[in-house]
Amino acid sequence: MKDNSDIDYKRRTHYIIIALLGIAVLWLNYCSLRAHVSSNSRLITDYQPKEDELARYRNPAVAGIFYSADKDRLDSEVEHYLADTASPLDYQPRILIVPHAGYVYSASTAAKAYGRLQKYAAKIKNVILLGPSHRVAFRGAALPSADFFATPLGAVPVNRELTAQLAALPGFKIDDHPHKEEHSLEVQLPFLQKVLKKFKIIPVVYGEVDPGLLAQALEPLVERDDTLLVVSADLSHYNDYETARELDGRTADMVANNQAELENHMSCGADGINAALLIAKEAALRPEMLELLNSGDTSGDKQRVVGYGAWSFGEGEKPASKPKLSPLERETENLKLFAAAYKDQLRRIVSRSLAEAVRHKHYSPARKDYGNELFDKGASFVTLKQNGELRGCVGTVVPHVAVAHDLAENAYRAAMEDGRFSPLTEEELSRTRFSISLLTGFERVPYWDESDLLNRIRPGIDGLIIRDGDRQGLFLPSVWKELPDKAEFLKNLKVKAGFNPSYWSNNIKVYRFRTVEINDED
Template sequence: MAGRVFPEDPLELARTVRDWLARTAPMADRLVATPRAVIAPHAGLPVCGAVMAGAWSATRDAAPDRIVLLAAAPMPDFTGIAVPVHHGAIEIPGKKLRIDRDACRALIRSGRAHGREAAFEAQPGIDAHLPFARFLHPRVPVVPLVVGQVAPARIAAVIDRLDRLPGQTLFVLSSDLGRAGTAAEARRLQARTAALIETGQGARLTPDAASGALVLAGWQGSQAGQGCRALRLGHAVTHPKGGGPVSGHGAWAVYPPQGALLPDGLSEVLLDVARRAVGSGLSRGTAPHMRPDSYALPLRTLMASAVTLTAGGTCIGSAATLTPHLPLVADVAGNAARAALRDPRATGRAPDPQALGIEIDLLGPATPLEMPDEAALLARLVPGETGLALSDAGRHAMLLPSAWAELDDPQLFVAALRRKAGLPPDHWSATQQIRLLHAERLVAPAEALPVAA
């Protein structure tokens, strides 16, 4: 694919990759965690180099023992999952990347993949990423996988098999987004696709929306991808030089359910947004008008949140969304204003802004739980780490992981959740819906809140 997805000349290739990575370095410098996976396009350096570099830059500080490249087969009649079996390395201009042959053979022996060298001929979903892998992780072997028409559960099984290998595995999920007749249509399709990726609904993706739809569905259905959070790092639409459909491209870093998520500095931005929303609510009775497109891409990720207001160490108002449907920055602003204006504990109290503290919980995708009995439910809870959401008989309630500070026993935690929903503390029914929650908490100490102009 040299000459098509990257330059044929070794020096030009190295210079091009280095330049693209340098352009995305400011965001990479702010990242505070190492992703488990990245989602990156593969149309090639001339077409979407900036978006590709944005995804790969997130892996800059990673130290993986192997890099798994997953791409959909361009041939519609291809079935199964293919790995290379006869070659020990992949060549790009001036360099070679070692293939993890032990991992490939293990997949073949397990029956989860088969050796098929032809699947890797003219495969942009794999080839386009090789220069970045070689430049950022020169000594790390790769496990290239071409995915044909196969159930997402089989892809998930392969991902989990590789994730259980000794050491750290970095997954690169290769996918361009959909094509459309105009740039406006491409952006709308891109937004719908991004929403499914960011809200953990990869199973609903179609090849028209994302070329790697099966790969993304397999990742989100795997144990490795369960509950993971996708943070938006890049997006673009491109127009082919010779005319034709407009293509969408996006980049995401995918993080575990727990741990720091937002790049350095953006937590403060989000807390400031909440302060301003509360200040506007207290002084004007309305939430401020939000323009999400004016904020950094990670803050435009669709994500649910909860905002808690405190005065003198006591909660006086809170509001939350369980199902993500807005850009994070808009969701936080809306919840902050609702906590100040609509929570009965805050209504009419007009707390002194100088004595007001703000806590924001960033909620990852909620994981549905199907538990046979209460003992199984209690066994899934990890004090201090997991929260729960409950819906049944028209009643709803949620307890965030922070609630463990006052409820240090799983049985007490579940009983408190039921009471919050207006249900008996020992309630159990076949119609209840229980979801497991993870959250990252941001805290702003009490201070004066800005008053909206």
């Protein structure tokens, strides 16, 4: 019989052997790892993370606000908008102008442009996105440091090479702040993701900037066959429906004629559109308007609307046509047709208003007594003369009421409220002649100096407005009959605005307009 001490000894020996074997295994593993590390130190020091671990993303700022944040729903909505577009264009678009409002308001208009890209999707590898800054005030143009712009449909890569090239140019810089919350570029991405195949973007947000600087920088890129410029811009803001239609119509005329003179009240993206027009003119690209409407057409609210338009620019063959009229010339021709058709009714309004005025009453034309077209908005002047001498002249420059009401009111004011003359009396009425001036819209006259301005003025044709600070003067084209010399015309206009005849400043803003004249004895 074995005693207990012998059993305990054997157990201890067994445990010791197991422990030693464990230590040996650990030692061998340590030696093996040490040898591996010392012979291949790159295992530790040369570790390279995957590309997307280092990439910087610009995350969506307006998903769920301007468009759906749900991937499937967004995909379906964009597909729906694109399905409602016409067949592809017969030329590859080089520039698009598209709106950037919430999808419920303007996506259908944007889709009119994006849908035309499908035929050329494989050719387009780079898209320059050019949009105005709505939240951050700054000078110049900002490019992002991000490698990707994300949407619910996925991430779109940024072309870092081209972005760096632009950032090196005057007026451009890398600055993420304007991009962080900006919607004007972001809302374009889902459309591009649905239409194009493999592409990269060059996102440019601009603040206060010279359109010429933008055009000069972007034109070399737009000339590349694989590059598309998308200009993000809504049109007029917060006018009533009819005013918006008129103002946006003028914008459309300017785009149609590559007239890069849009002002900020015409579009929040005026500088971007002007840059596109400068590029188009230099590259001989022709514009094509695809749609023009406003939020009153899409939402139903016509009190305060925002205008939306879609254009495409390409190198397609131009159809044979008559020489294009400028927007001002076209408006003048339309105004002549209107005057010819309604001159008798227009004369009757002024005659009745003068007859009531000398009795200290106002005349209000009723719609039942005149053609419907006379109740569209219009601007007019009424001039009174006696024996060839001025007896009163009052008018409006910007349309704000129906032309019938505008004429009636201006006739009353010319007779009774022109501060240069005493109120017209009933006894004077029979020897008082009147003339009506119907005004076109006005356009800015660019110039380098006063001499250059004089060269641009057209005697006998142009009505002029000059403005500097809070001072302003206006001469109708009819004043050329009294002041046929351009220099004298301008000097007298400066006096009318409250300046010395020799006054000059490059801050003076000059506008021209045309009129159609109707005399009471025509």
